[in-house]
Amino acid sequence: MKQIDEQFFVNDNQNKKSSVDDILVKDEKLLWQQTPKKSNFVMQRTIKFLPVAFIWLLIDVGIIVTFVTTMKDLSFLWFIVPFFALHLAPVWAYIASIVKAYAKVKNLKYVITNKRIMVIDGKDMFVSNSINLNDIKSCNVNQALSGRLARVADITILSNGDNSIVFNDIKDAKFICKKINEIAVSPTDVNGFEKITCNYCGSMYDSSLNKCPSCGATRKE
Helix, strand or coil: CCCCCCCCCCCHHHHCCCCHHHHCCCCCCEEEEECCCHHHHHHHHHHHHHHHHHHHHHHHHHHHHHHHHHCCCHHHHHHHHHHHHHHCHHHHHHHHHHHHHHHHHHHEEEEEECCEEEEEECCCCEEEEEEEHHHEEEEEEECCHHHHHHCCEEEEEEECCCCEEEEEEECCHHHHHHHHHHHHCCCECCCCCEEEECCCCCCEEECCCCECCCCCCECCC
C-alpha cells in the first residue's frame, strides 16, 4: 500500500498563492507593482495583423453579398456558408490573437521589491522572470508612437548576466526607470565615467556622451 502521512488528504488548492505577498521570501518587501495598460498592450500585439484581416473581411463580405443578391437559387447556401466560414480563417485568427492578448495581460504583473524585479503570471502567481537588484546593469525607457498617444512606455532592465526584463506599457515609466537606476545602478561605468540621468527618459548613461543613447535627447549641462 502507498505510504501516506497527515498531508495526504490536504487539497493543494487550500495553499494556492493568490497575491504577490504570498511569493515574497523572508525580509522581502513589496515596493511597487503594476499591470500593463490593457488597450495599448493588446493593440501592440495585434495591430500588425489588422490590415490583412480587415482587407480579407471586406473582400469576403463583398463576394458573399454579390452571391446572395445575384443568385436566384439559394440552395447553394449550404456550400457557400461553410466555404466562407473557412475562407475567413485570417479574420478568425486575428480575433483569436485579440482574445489571447487580453487573457495574457489580464494576469500579468510587474513587481519591484527591495530584493528583486519580477514578471509574474497572476493567475498562478508564477514568477516567469526575475533579476536581483544587485545584478542590474542598466534600465532604459523606450516609447513607441502608440505609447506616446496612450501615455505609457516600455522599461527594459538588463542584468550583468545578460538576462533582461521588459515592463510593457507602463504608466510613469520615466519615473520608475529613474528610481530603478537610483537604487540599483552603479554611479560609474566600467571605464570610470560618471553616470548621469537623462532628464527626458530617465535612463542613465556615462557623462562622456552628449546625447542619451536611449532616446537621443541632448544632454543638459
